[in-house]
Amino acid sequence: MRLYAARPDRRLGQVLADAGVLGWLVLWVVVARVVHGAVLVLAEPGRAVEDLGSSVADSMGSAASAAEDVPVVGDELSSPFDALGEAAGSVSGAGQAAQDAVGTLATVLAVVLVVLPVGWLVSRWLPWRLRWVREASAVARMSGGPADLELLAARAVATAPLPRLAALPPGTGAAWRAGDPAAVRALAALEAGRLGLRLPGSGPDAGTGATATPPSRSG
Template sequence: MPLYAPSPALRGRQLAADVGLLAWLVLWVVVARTVHGAVLALAGPGRAVEDLGASVAGSMSSAAQAAADVPVVGDELAAPFEALGSAGGSVGGAGQAAQDAVGTLATVLAVVLVVLPVGWLLLRWLPWRLGWVRDAGVARRLATADPALLAARALATAPLTRLAALPPGTAEAWRAGDPTATRALAAVELARLGLPADTLGRDERRLGLR
């Protein structure tokens, strides 16, 4: 099934819309990456706290081991250092938790910055593009099966300027079953969809339109 109209004008608009959507996506991906990196920079203090806690915990652990080697009172001397080591481990854990929170925030913001604007445009682009593919396919079938329906559609929805450009009396002739008027009105609807008039099908002889 064709994704683009044969008409250069409509095909150009479709291509421009597709390229615009792609550019919009790239733009917001770049913005999201920039914001993600900027937010991750806020994790610096958390890393510093984690490093400080690890350093304190390591130093106190070494001191506790040294104190434990003192005869008789080693256990009592080692206890305060072990407590300080435990406190240093808790500080390091808090620093890691802060980094995790910043990382989660950075990821959420990046996803939101891509999903919301791209989704907003996609909800407008997708129905238009898929709607044309559907309508063009139906119009091609009607062009061979029942051009009169295309003619009726043109009378109901075509711009007045397009209808006014038709020969005078076209509507009356169509109502009277004139094949030339039916073909002219059907061609207006096909042109709206960017389809050439020769889409009016190979079964026109059977339908009496040639």
């Protein structure tokens, strides 16, 4: 499986596109981490409320224990302290709940900040790259014999831009119809060049159609 083109300019574009996607991912991961940390700052009041509630609950528990030691009226004296301790425990739980909510919000925001922009770009980049890999792999499989080169040549005739076809040596179309191997190879190289590939045994400029050997004219 081929991942990059043989032609330097096409390969450079692919490498830059891949690097751009990776850089985009890193950028949004960094942004998500910053936002996650900033949102977690909002949990500080909840933490303070939790600490205050725990401190009051401990104090009320100690006071209730001391009041219970008073003869005769110990139970009556300790009851208000017990009630205050339970209320303080509820305040502490509310502080913990607030921290949990802020933590969940920070995590959700961080995930969204990564998934949405990165997913948007990958949904456009990945099909483009996969399509090129599939087509490049097909060209590689079809470059091994004359019969397959005929298919590549036929595709070039059907789909290549007219300026690219006009740049071929004069008489290429007629020679291709006559089965001239040089014309077939020139057109096949044109189709391979569309993907930035070169046919086996071709020189550095093969695949552009500009330097193909002029085909011999047949009947």
